[in-house]
Amino acid sequence: MSTAVLDSRERAVLIESARDFARKEVAPQVGTYDREERLPADLIRATAGPGWLGAAVPEQYGGSGLDWVSFASLIEELSRVCHIIGLAVSMPSGLVGGGILRYGSEAQKQTYIRPLVAGETFAGAGVTEPGSGTAVADMTTTCRHIDGGYVIRGAKAWISMLEHAAWFLTFARLEGTTGRQGVCAFVVEADSDGLGRVPYKNKLGFRPLSTGDLVLDDVFVPAANRVGEEGQGYAVAMAAVETGRLSVAARALGLAQASLDASVKYATERTVMGQQIGRYQLVQGKITEMVTGVESARHLIADLAADKDAGIERPRRRASLAKMHASNVAMAAATSAVQIHGAYGISEDYPVARYFRDAKVFQIVEGNNELHTAMIAEYALGYREQDR
Numbered sequence: 001m002s003t004a005v006l007d008s009r010e011r012a013v014l015i016e017s018a019r020d021f022a023r024k025e026v027a028p029q030v031g032t033y034d035r036e037e038r039l040p041a042d043l044i045r046a047t048a049g050p051g052w053l054g055a056a057v058p059e060q061y062g063g064s065g066l067d068w069v070s071f072a073s074l075i076e077e078l079s080r081v082c083h084i085i086g087l088a089v090s091m092p093s094g095l096v097g098g099g100i101l102r103y104g105s106e107a108q109k110q111t112y113i114r115p116l117v118a119g120e121t122f123a124g125a126g127v128t129e130p131g132s133g134t135a136v137a138d139m140t141t142t143c144r145h146i147d148g149g150y151v152i153r154g155a156k157a158w159i160s161m162l163e164h165a166a167w168f169l170t171f172a173r174l175e176g177t178t179g180r181q182g183v184c185a186f187v188v189e190a191d192s193d194g195l196g197r198v199p200y201k202n203k204l205g206f207r208p209l210s211t212g213d214l215v216l217d218d219v220f221v222p223a224a225n226r227v228g229e230e231g232q233g234y235a236v237a238m239a240a241v242e243t244g245r246l247s248v249a250a251r252a253l254g255l256a257q258a259s260l261d262a263s264v265k266y267a268t269e270r271t272v273m274g275q276q277i278g279r280y281q282l283v284q285g286k287i288t289e290m291v292t293g294v295e296s297a298r299h300l301i302a303d304l305a306a307d308k309d310a311g312i313e314r315p316r317r318r319a320s321l322a323k324m325h326a327s328n329v330a331m332a333a334a335t336s337a338v339q340i341h342g343a344y345g346i347s348e349d350y351p352v353a354r355y356f357r358d359a360k361v362f363q364i365v366e367g368n369n370e371l372h373t374a375m376i377a378e379y380a381l382g383y384r385e386q387d388r
């Protein structure tokens with residue numbers, strides 16, 4: 001899917017400009033919009049200008065066609081200040097765009113991906129249901145044929161960009177089918193009759209992200225909005241899985257790096273009993289764990305991105321390794337960062353309390369870490385076929 005492979009100098013320029021944007025434009029606002037549970041829509045739109053919003057989307061659909069290694073570095077750098085911006089920037093290339101770019105018609109790519117990449121619209125992906133999260137194939141939302149299209153009935157839960165999306169890539173099974181068979185993918189316009197949105201408020205983390213229930217109460221969808229063939233919906237959903245895991249891993253890494261940055265700064269400023277707290281070996285141990293975690297996660301993410309650049313369509317094992325490790329590193333790093341900051345770690349004066357709240361969520365989304373733990377062992381034990 002990607003075409004423009006950056007050399008190391010070009011990648012350094014890209015990262016420098018993302019760093020500049022994040023520090024000058026995002027950093028002064030992030031604490032406020034996190035507290036207010038407000039999506040920074042203008043900041044997200046601003047990332048369309050330099051081509052970041054459609055970073056890995058092919059150029060014929062308005063994207064930058066960037067290689068995946070550069071994409072991951074870009075997401076990490078933005079997420080060092082705000083991983084919600086990292087998420088929004090990744091969406092056209094992954095969660096909402098990936099399945100359409102792989103299985104959609106030319107008309108769907110032009111109609112739906114282009115405005116997304118230009119920052120004119122936002123979109124969401126509705127996979128999870130109240131009764132089935134990890135077990136995607138157990139979905140109970142149904143679709144049935146009527147003249148000119150389908151009627152969808154059911155509900156999705158925990159859907160991101162809920163209140164801002166102009167459309168949702170969502171999934172329903174043909175009545176009477178079970179398992180993966182019979183699942184169909186659709187683009188459903190947000191203003192369709194029968195579509196309802198119920199946002200959740202006061203979440204532990206990811207607070208600027210509008211998330212909630214997508215209710216589909218006999219929603220008509222024209223046949224032209226089915227993505228892929230009938231029964232191909234599960235494959236459409238899975239087309240975005242490894243990109244989603246790459247993005248989550250890069251965002252978690254950005255948060256872990258930010259926890260390390262904040263800890264180093266505080267440990268060299270704060271004096272307790274006559275010396276900087278960074279001089280205490282137990283604090284040094286935490287810093288060392290963060291450095292080791294961040295650098296190892298960065299390598300696993302680069303390996304995964306390189307697999308995608310090499311044309312491996314579904315590098316499942318490396319996606320599990322990168323996602324699980326980076327999110328565990330983020331949780332450990334944020335926990336240590338709060339501890340190093342002492343009482344100030346739980347105040348609003350420093351960003352580490354936000355890192356701590358957000359880090360937990362990374363261990364749950366894009367496959368809970370128990371699932372990845374099991375999968376990684378199953379690859380090692382030969383119970384699953386190795387890809388990479």
Ligand SMILES: Cc1cc2nc3c(=O)[nH]c(=O)nc-3n(C[C@H](O)[C@H](O)[C@H](O)COP(=O)(O)OP(=O)(O)OC[C@H]3O[C@@H](n4cnc5c(N)ncnc54)[C@H](O)[C@@H]3O)c2cc1C
Binds near residue numbers: 124125126209370
């Ligand atoms: C902030 C946020 C944003 C989200 N955005 C979206 C979105 O845009 N679109 C979307 O479709 N979904 C979204 N989700 C949903 C997310 O993908 C699901 O939460 C996730 O798939 C897990 O599903 P679940 O919460 O139903 O957990 P369940 O599947 O019910 O699992 C609960 C727990 O059971 C254990 N468990 C589950 N499976 C296994 C296993 N195989 N082995 C061992 N233990 C296991 C784990 O401890 C797991 O955490 C979002 C979630 C959050 C929190």
